Amino acid sequence: MHEIPHSDSEMLRLLALGDEQAFQTLFERYWDAVYSTSLVLTKSAAIAEDIAQDVFTILWEKRATLPEVSRLEGYLFITARNLIYSRLRKLASGDAYRQYVLQFLHEGGAQQADHAAEFRELEQCVLTAIRQLPPQQQRAFTLSRFEGMRHEEIATTMGVSRITIKSYIVQAIASLRKALSNHPSGAMGALWAMIFFS
Template sequence: MYSYDLYTDFELADLLANSDESAFNYLYDKYWDKLFVIASNRLNDLVEGEEVVQDIFFNLWRKRESFKLQRGFENYFAVAVKYEVIDRRARRLKEGEFRNMLSQALQDEHTEMHFYQFDLDQLAMQLEYRINQLPKKCRLVFSLSRQSNLTNKQIAKKLVISEKAVEKHITHALKFLKQHFRHYFSVALLLLVS
């Protein structure tokens, strides 16, 4: 087994471009905790901080073949966290505006309340349908994470799998739901915990 500590960041980037999973795992292990602390603190939310880090690593792996490192991974991850946090905060504002708008509309007329409730019910039904399309293990992990509010460690222990496997299942589920809900993704996630 290679000692990836001996490689420069640019050599690691080259290995990553050649789909070296061990190099990716090395970067993941080296930076995950630090990124998680930064993202969670900036968002004041542990779950969302974890999602930010998962998104960053998912995107790094997804674009690995075309990835070009400019300064070093420390700099790359600092910028990635910064932009993911900005994106999440912007989405929070949009969600807040949506909730305020929905609340106002629900107060306006009784008939409108039925209309918006119908929309949310439809969205909830679509969400349940899409979740049921996930592979069995992925669906179980996602359900334990989002609906039962178990930590990755608790899920790993319960299902006798590694925490990394839990993270991969959650990342896959979130990506799948993002593809199907696009602009309503944040609202769909709110329905999961309501």
């Protein structure tokens, strides 16, 4: 195994090649700063946690372009700021969206049967995608989303740090988004709400 260099630029070069250890190193280096900045701007620990997770999901998803980034800290700050502004604009419609999801899951008649079949098909796609994740990511994601365990509990169970668990879950979400991005189902919004935002 190679030793991960300490400079951001070299780490970004390795990350662009898909190096998960480089991602984890950057994650551990900048998570607190991204979360703290988000907390200051949103005044909400829950939203700040979501924003930080999204920032690192984007970092992983856009890893191929990262060697062009000259200053990673600034890149992460701008990404967080943009996500926060977008989130704040959408907050007003958040309750409406959740009501839509609940209505989707409880509506009656033939439409419900059609949606239920569609939802089961999509659920199988999600489970298949989860089974294709690397073992550690798969276990962390499953314990978080399906067992309802907190990050601290998962870290204890898996014998790793809390921030490592966060890193695993971020990478898992990025992989699942990519795997399911082209699914035509109209049930996708409901599934995202149940799995990714629970």
